[in-house]
Amino acid sequence: MYLHNGRLSPSPKWFYIVLPVLLFGFTALNFLIAQVIDVTALTKAMIAQKGELQVLFENMAVFAVFLGVLLVWYRYVHQLPLIKLASCRERFSWQRFFLAFCLWGAITLSVTLADYLMHPENYVANFQADKFAILLLLAIVFVPIQTAFEEFFFRGYLMQALGVRVRNAWLPLVFTSVTFGLMHIANPEVGKLGMGLLVYYITTGFFLGITTLMDDGLELAWGFHTANNFFTMLFVTSDWSVFQVPALLRDISEPQLGISVFLPLLLFPLLLWLYARKYGWKNWYRRLITP
Numbered sequence: 001m002y003l004h005n006g007r008l009s010p011s012p013k014w015f016y017i018v019l020p021v022l023l024f025g026f027t028a029l030n031f032l033i034a035q036v037i038d039v040t041a042l043t044k045a046m047i048a049q050k051g052e053l054q055v056l057f058e059n060m061a062v063f064a065v066f067l068g069v070l071l072v073w074y075r076y077v078h079q080l081p082l083i084k085l086a087s088c089r090e091r092f093s094w095q096r097f098f099l100a101f102c103l104w105g106a107i108t109l110s111v112t113l114a115d116y117l118m119h120p121e122n123y124v125a126n127f128q129a130d131k132f133a134i135l136l137l138l139a140i141v142f143v144p145i146q147t148a149f150e151e152f153f154f155r156g157y158l159m160q161a162l163g164v165r166v167r168n169a170w171l172p173l174v175f176t177s178v179t180f181g182l183m184h185i186a187n188p189e190v191g192k193l194g195m196g197l198l199v200y201y202i203t204t205g206f207f208l209g210i211t212t213l214m215d216d217g218l219e220l221a222w223g224f225h226t227a228n229n230f231f232t233m234l235f236v237t238s239d240w241s242v243f244q245v246p247a248l249l250r251d252i253s254e255p256q257l258g259i260s261v262f263l264p265l266l267l268f269p270l271l272l273w274l275y276a277r278k279y280g281w282k283n284w285y286r287r288l289i290t291p
Contacts, residue, residue: 001213001216002087002088002212002216002217003159003160003163004160005085005088005160005163006160006164009078009080011077011078016157016160016161016164017161018073019069019070020158020161023153027186031185034186043244044244053135053245056135056243056244056245057142060138060145061142063145063146063149064142066149067148067149070152071152085156085160086217086218086219087216087217087218088216088217089216089217092219093217096215096219096279097219097220097226098223099278100221100222100223101224101230103227104224104228104271105227105231108231109231109235112235112236112249115259116249119253122253123236123249123250123253124252125250126237126246126247126248126249127248131246132234132246132248135233135234135245135246136234139233139234143226143229143230147222147228148226151208151218151221154180154205154208155176155209155212158175158179159212159213162175162176168290169213169289169290170288172209173206173209173288176205176209177205177206180205180208181198181199181201181202181203181205182198184197184198188241189255191240192240193255193256194257196257197261199265200262200265203268204265204268207271207272208221208224210272211224213288214275214276214281214284215275215279220275233247234247234248235247236248236250236251237249237251238251238255240255
């Protein structure tokens with residue numbers, strides 16, 4: 001089982017503690033800073049000085065460093081092939097990745113278009129051909145890297161680390177899902193919409209965790225996550241979103257927890273059902289509770 005891949009490492013078990021402690025400490029520091037600094041105002045000042053695309057590049061480049069550290073640590077400290085971090089299959093299943101990417105991308109486009117048609121007053125056109133071309137290039141290069149780090153760390157490294165210590169699946173699932181949600185607590189969206197938005201992030205964490213455990217790999221979860229961030233970045237931006245970019249549309253409505261936040265939570269069971277039908281998932285209790 002994917003959860004048990006971490007047990008294959010010949011290195012001491014305590015090595016699995018190092019990276020989580022560093023990342024959680026970094027996140028806690030960011031959260032504390034966000035309590036004393038107006039992050040939105042700071043972001044606007046940085047954009048005014050450097051430009052929104054330069055700020056985006058700098059923010060996303062950090063994830064490339066994080067991902068590189070994670071992969072090197074897994075390969076040379078834990079002495080495991082990288083495929084073990086990604087999947088139980090002999091090769092990474094790009095078919096699974098692109099299926100999830102295309103499926104959620106189509107849903108995101110449909111929901112965004114529907115909301116635009118029903119509430120056109122909430123949006124203004126924001127298309128700038130030259131800037132959008134650069135944004136598209138940055139999104140193609142860096143969004144898969146950003147989402148790879150988050151998936152490979154939470155659903156991959158952290159889940160396998162817990163799998164080394166515990167003899168069940170539910171604790172790694174719950175812990176990684178909740179911590180994934182809490183890692184977004186410093187996002188400007190949470191500051192504007194309130195802590196209720198964490199329900200969305202945590203539920204998304206559960207969906208991605210269940211997908212990973214049932215499918216014995218990260219391909220579907222990474223494809224979904226990449227589509228979510230990629231198309232969100234390209235379609236809509238706002239003055240209070242984490243991505244301050246020259247997207248196609250700018251949302252000028254008053255921030256509120258609306259259908260665009262909670263509708264995905266209703267779609268997750270449908271996606272799990274579709275995945276289960278296509279890939280023949282069975283033994284849900286054993287895979288999610290007591291492997």
